[in-house]
Amino acid sequence: QKEVEQNSGPLSVPEGAIASLNCTYSDRGSQSFFWYRQYSGKSPELIMSIYSNGDKEDGRFTAQLNKASQYVSLLIRDSQPSDSATYLCAVNRFFWNNDMRFGAGTRLTVKP
Amino acid sequence: EPEVTQTPSHQVTQMGQEVILRCVPISNHLYFYWYRQILGQKVEFLVSFYNNEISEKSEIFDDQFSVERPDGSNFTLKIRSTKLEDSAMYFCASRPGLLESNYGYTFGSGTRLTVV
Numbered sequence: 001q002k003e004v005e006q007n008s009g010p011l012s013v014p015e016g017a018i019a020s021l022n023c024t025y026s027d028r029g030s031q032s033f034f035w036y037r038q039y040s041g042k043s044p045e046l047i048m049s050i051y052s053n054g055d056k057e058d059g060r061f062t063a064q065l066n067k068a069s070q071y072v073s074l075l076i077r078d079s080q081p082s083d084s085a086t087y088l089c090a091v092n093r094f095f096w097n098n099d100m101r102f103g104a105g106t107r108l109t110v111k112p
Numbered sequence: 113e114p115e116v117t118q119t120p121s122h123q124v125t126q127m128g129q130e131v132i133l134r135c136v137p138i139s140n141h142l143y144f145y146w147y148r149q150i151l152g153q154k155v156e157f158l159v160s161f162y163n164n165e166i167s168e169k170s171e172i173f174d175d176q177f178s179v180e181r182p183d184g185s186n187f188t189l190k191i192r193s194t195k196l197e198d199s200a201m202y203f204c205a206s207r208p209g210l211l212e213s214n215y216g217y218t219f220g221s222g223t224r225l226t227v228v
Contacts, residue, residue, distance in 0.1 A: 034216045043203055044155060046216035088155060090216070099145065099168050100217060104154040 003027065004091050004103035012109045019076040021106050023089030026070070032092035033065055033072045037085045038105065044088055048074065079110040114138040116220035118204050124226045125194055133189045133223045135204030144187045145205040145217060146179065148172070155203070161187065194227045201225075 006023045013019045021035075032051045036044035050056045050063040050072065062075040072091075076083055086105040093101060117136040125131050137144050146158040159169040159179055166179065178190045187206075191198055201224050205217035 036216070038155075043219040043222050046218070049216050099157050099160045101157055102147075102155040 003093075003101045004089055006087075006089050006103035006106050008104060008106060010107040010109055012111060013079050015079060015081060015110055015112050017079050017110075019079045019083065019108055019110070021074040021076075021087050021089075021108070023072045023074075023103055024070055025072070025089075025091045027091070027093050028067075028070060030067075030070075030091045030093050033063070034090040034092075034100070035061075035063060035072075035074045036088040036090060036102075037083075038088055039085045044090075044102075047087075076108075079108075081110050081112050084109050114218070116204055116206055116218050118202075118220035118223050120223060121221065122224045122226070124228060127196060127227055128193050131191050131194055131225065133191075133202050133204075133225070135187045135189075135220055136185050137187055137204065137206035138218055139185070140208065141206035141218075142209045143167075143207050144181070145207075146189045147203045147205060147219075148200040149203065149222075150200045158189070191225075194225075196227050199225060199227045 004025050035048045037047050038044045048061055048063040050065045053065050053067055056063045060077045064073045086107045088105045089103040090100045119134045144161040147155050148158055149155045157170050159173045160167045161179055176192045180188050201222045203222045204220040207217045
């Protein structure tokens, strides 16, 4: 069983639409959850972190966490062509174990 | 804004040669990491480093790999005898102390290693 799973996409949305990205994780003891954006050939860039059940909003981005379902998602409102990238879900497995594991990423294309 | 700096940006080496990838983490960060990403694949954890020792390593990080913090600023990854399958982008990352465990890592811009 993969530790962190994402729908690989590609996901294509029109400009101005809401993009919805999903992620599930296998370790029930996972504590912290992150969404990174990665442009082709570049390093991952942190967008959001979340550690409590519920929603967390930051500008056009909303992260949602449901620990009972072992599910985390990212919503991007008013999607822009510049949002076109691969979005990586990452999970800190345990509080005392400080390495982070990534999903394979979902490629998002926002069409003008 | 503080950055994680990696050098070189691109390294080409012959199979069997040793390479050293260099990183300068953010100065007040305490935890350091190496990840790699083979072209078209996911970002894979290699090793974490804290208090001058390895705290965890993955199954990828075998005897061919080693890490070192030779001084107060540099953090290096050495591959002793490179193989073709070591060709990948290698990312260094750092983060603050454990109490800030909810902070994401800051990644460097990466070193693209090509083994020929």
